[in-house]
Amino acid sequence: MINYLYQEQNWQKQLNDLITDPLELLNILQLSPDQLLSGAILASNEFKLRVPRAFVDKMQKGNPADPLLLQILPHHLELEEYPEFVTDPLAEEDANQLPGVLHKYHSRFLLTLTGACAVHCRYCFRRHFPYQENLPKNEDWLNIQNYIESHPAIEEVILSGGDPLTLSNRKLKIWLERIESLAQIKILRIHSRVPIVIPNRVDDELISLLKNSRLRIVVVVHSNHALELDDYTCSKLAALSFERITVLNQAVLLKGVNDDAETLINLSHRLFEARVLPYYLHVLDKVKGAQHFDVETSKVDHIYQEVLASLSGYLVPKLVREIAGEKNKTPLFGVSTF
Ligand SMILES: *Cc1c(COP(=O)(O)O)cnc(C)c1O
Numbered sequence: 001m002i003n004y005l006y007q008e009q010n011w012q013k014q015l016n017d018l019i020t021d022p023l024e025l026l027n028i029l030q031l032s033p034d035q036l037l038s039g040a041i042l043a044s045n046e047f048k049l050r051v052p053r054a055f056v057d058k059m060q061k062g063n064p065a066d067p068l069l070l071q072i073l074p075h076h077l078e079l080e081e082y083p084e085f086v087t088d089p090l091a092e093e094d095a096n097q098l099p100g101v102l103h104k105y106h107s108r109f110l111l112t113l114t115g116a117c118a119v120h121c122r123y124c125f126r127r128h129f130p131y132q133e134n135l136p137k138n139e140d141w142l143n144i145q146n147y148i149e150s151h152p153a154i155e156e157v158i159l160s161g162g163d164p165l166t167l168s169n170r171k172l173k174i175w176l177e178r179i180e181s182l183a184q185i186k187i188l189r190i191h192s193r194v195p196i197v198i199p200n201r202v203d204d205e206l207i208s209l210l211k212n213s214r215l216r217i218v219v220v221v222h223s224n225h226a227l228e229l230d231d232y233t234c235s236k237l238a239a240l241s242f243e244r245i246t247v248l249n250q251a252v253l254l255k256g257v258n259d260d261a262e263t264l265i266n267l268s269h270r271l272f273e274a275r276v277l278p279y280y281l282h283v284l285d286k287v288k289g290a291q292h293f294d295v296e297t298s299k300v301d302h303i304y305q306e307v308l309a310s311l312s313g314y315l316v317p318k319l320v321r322e323i324a325g326e327k328n329k330t331p332l333f334g335v336s337t338f
């Protein structure tokens with residue numbers, strides 16, 4: 001059921017009206033409060049439930065196993081401890097040079113302008129990352145500029161998160177202009193899940209900001225299931241590519257959500273209808289609290305073989321794992337390599 005309210009409502013209003021109470025969420029979805037075992041409320045205190053109503057609207061009422069719901073509903077299993085699942089699986093704290101900056105990959109420079117996300121994904125590797133203490137302020141720009149200029153190999157700036165599209169267009173414009181002022185930068189990449197969870201974020205002002213930049217713009221969205229991509233969302237994604245913005249998708253392989261070949265094949269087809277190309281399929285980062293989303297290695301391999309055999313090459317996302325300290329994401333070609 002589409003609730004047309006969310007197609008008319010201003011995105012900032014939607015961002016200020018997120019669902020944060022698990023019981024309200026279950027009530028809207030016509031699910032019993034018994035869905036939440038006692039630990040789930042504790043889990044939600046640790047990493048708050050946060051979900052836009054427009055995303056909840058894409059969920060099936062009365063279905064406790066809805067693949068969109070499973071990604072965001074706090075779960076008592078998040079509290080279990082597993083030695084392999086740690087708070088900072090990518091050792092990002094070690095790579096922090098300046099506030100908000102991660103420069104692990106030679107030509108790409110990652111800038112975090114906000115710690116806020118429109119949605120809290122339970123499997124997120126950043127769920128324990130102390131962003132709030134580490135955001136660049138206006139006066140940090142000079143240092144960031146100096147850093148980039150003393151690393152001439154950097155030619156792409158990636159805005160990541162948090163989620164950069166939770167920022168106002170006014171703030172984005174300020175940072176866009178700063179980045180444009182550096183002649184060595186050719187590409188601006190924006191990693192965001194907001195176009196999927198609040199499609200109205202792709203408003204005329206944002207499109208015009210991006211299409212008038214001298215930089216090549218790449219938007220990498222994050223969708224894990226075709227049901228996230230209703231017609232309205234697809235039209236917003238297509239609107240970006242109509243303006244010569246490259247739009248890619250990254251997904252995470254998640255137990256119970258998309259851990260079968262058919263679901264991944266449907267996702268690729270649906271993305272392509274929205275003029276989006278699949279980019280990465282990440283295996284889960286071993287972050288504390290996400291163990292129940294982990295897919296067994298042999299199963300990953302099996303699923304991926306089937307995806308490879310079924311799709312045109314350009315619709316197959318690269319299966320990758322991020323390994324702390326490696327100079328790039330590590331491609332996985334089969335069980336023996338991981
Ligand atoms: C993933 C990532 C990038 C981008 O890598 P690509 O393979 O170019 O998508 C850049 N910096 C950091 C720190 C990353 O984790």
Ligand code: SF4
Nearest residue numbers: 117119120121124193
């Ligand atoms: S939107 Fe991205 S960064 Fe934010 S919680 Fe979800 S996966 Fe993590």
